[in-house]
Amino acid sequence: MMNMQSKYQLTQHNSFAFPATCPAFYQPSSIDELNEVVSRLSPPFYILGEGSNTLFTEQTTSTILQPNIKGITVEESENFVFVSAKCGENWHELVNFCVEHEYYGVENLALIPGSVGASPVQNIGAYGTELADVVEQVKWYDFKNKNIKTFDRSACQFGYRDSIFKNSLANKGVIVEVTLKLSRKWQANLTYNGLDSLPKNVSSKDVFQQVIKLRQSKLPDPNKLPNAGSFFKNPIVSSEEFERIKTLYCAVPSYPQKDNKIKLAAGWLIEQSGLKGFKLGDVGVDETQALVLVNYASKNGQDILQLAKHVQKTVLDKFDIMLQPEVRMLSKDGLIQLTLDKKA
Secondary structure (H helix, E strand, C coil): CEEEEEEEHHHHHHCCCCCCEEEEEEECHHHHHHHHHCCCCHCCCCEECCCCCCCCCEEECCEEECCCCCCEEEEEEECCEEEEEEEECCHHHHHHHHHHCCEEHHHCCCCCEECCCCCCHCCEEEEEEEEEEEEEEEEEEECCEEEEEEECHHHHEEEEEEECCCCCCCCCEEEEEEEEEEEECCCCCCCCCCCCCCCCCCCHHHHHHHHHHHHHHCCCCCCCCCCECCCCCEEEEEEEHHEEEECCCCCEEEECCCHHEEEECHHHHHHHHHCCCCCEEEEEECCCCCEEEEECCCCCCHHHHHHHHHHHHHHHHHHHHCCCCCCCECCCCCEEECCCCCCC
């Protein structure tokens, strides 16, 4: 019988460490239990992974569903390995498992916080690799029909921090398993700054360790200083917009994308706007990485929300670019969007 916990405390389920209470908390550990939960579930509700990319904006949230199905299976062929992990597995532990067994392709995605089930929703990415580069298929449980559908890579509609699961399928089901297609032949991806200094004959474990070292040097540990990592997405602009900014700021970092678009570094834009280390009451912009908003001592998620709006407006005023949050923001009525007051 599936247990439901009422008036459940969520402080340990969000890396911002904000106290919040949900009216009902479900943590199914099997498909049978998921079937039972869905029979009881009614809007508004929110599907929570490990809480490393979620901001609770109010003291009370909607009902929480946190799937906790576990298990890893491996199928090998001559050149490839198919690693299938259930949604409740920890992402970094899965990467470590693959590196230890010499399954290649995910080493650049080390130390990204969160669960396996949440990874396709955001199409997580770092250091020149995205989840979309290695996904073979995603199994998704349909709430309406209570069955499991399989999505191949193209059906997932992956984009930059985006997928079908974040858009048209949001809250209509939940990811229960992710299968990765990894290589048996090692080929390092060292294109990203910080990895390009490694020798060409570097091992996958060396890349894995270097990524961990880089992430730890750039991002504050949420266990010591509560945060959700990168708060904003790196904006993608047209070549014309990029040239306009480059004329004013010749040192602007840029990363060419498809369709003649240019990705800019949100952290650089925030820093150039004079906000690195900025504090607003008990929250602030991190002193070493301007892309990270941190909680020093606040007990109210609204404080981070107001800080994020201040960052948005300051960057918009200086660069005419509207930053969009990567972090998902939850109220008692469900997900909310970060919008600026036009009078501000």
